[in-house]
Amino acid sequence: MNAPAPDQTRDENCLFCKIVAGEIPAQIVHTSDHSVAFRDVNPQAPTHVLVVPKGHYPNAGAIAQQAPSMAADLITTARDVAAQEGLDNGYRLVFNTGEDAGQTVFHVHLHLLGGRPLEWPPG
Ligand code: 5GP
Ligand code: ZN
Numbered sequence: 469m470n471a472p473a474p475d476q477t478r479d480e481n482c483l484f485c486k487i488v489a490g491e492i493p494a495q496i497v498h499t500s501d502h503s504v505a506f507r508d509v510n511p512q513a514p515t516h517v518l519v520v521p522k523g524h525y526p527n528a529g530a531i532a533q534q535a536p537s538m539a540a541d542l543i544t545t546a547r548d549v550a551a552q553e554g555l556d557n558g559y560r561l562v563f564n565t566g567e568d569a570g571q572t573v574f575h576v577h578l579h580l581l582g583g584r585p586l587e588w589p590p591g
Pocket of ligand 2: 478479482483484485486523524525574575
């Protein structure tokens with residue numbers, strides 16, 4: 469059900485491609501036509517969900533350039549999850565991009581954080 473459509477790219481060595489395909493378990497909280505949302509295994513806030521596209525794109529800039537409607541789908545899916553989680557007081561969306569930002573999984577993922585006041589600037 470979560471498998472990417474045949475025209476979507478997949479990286480055989482990618483952790484999040486395997487989660488999308490159901491080959492590695494994850495606590496999935498929401499799916500849309502193009503995205504899957506699941507809880508981060510190491511949560512940094514009471515709600516910490518990762519929203520990923522079903523197809524493989526390495527980062528936010530790449531998906532925005534190659535598949536802008538799918539980039540938008542990440543954000544609307546995050547909005548829907550925030551509503552589902554009752555984050556009426558606000559939430560934060562983050563795309564870490566590259567080593568200096570701490571990106572460790574090179575399948576683009578939108579962090580949705582909420583459920584407590586969040587400090588700014590981030591570390
Ligand atoms: P990044 O540092 O690339 O922005 O975020 C990667 C996120 O993926 C981290 O917050 C990390 O906790 C999460 N993560 C890494 N491996 C797994 C996993 O196997 N399952 C889940 N649900 N999250 C993971
Ligand atoms: Zn991937």
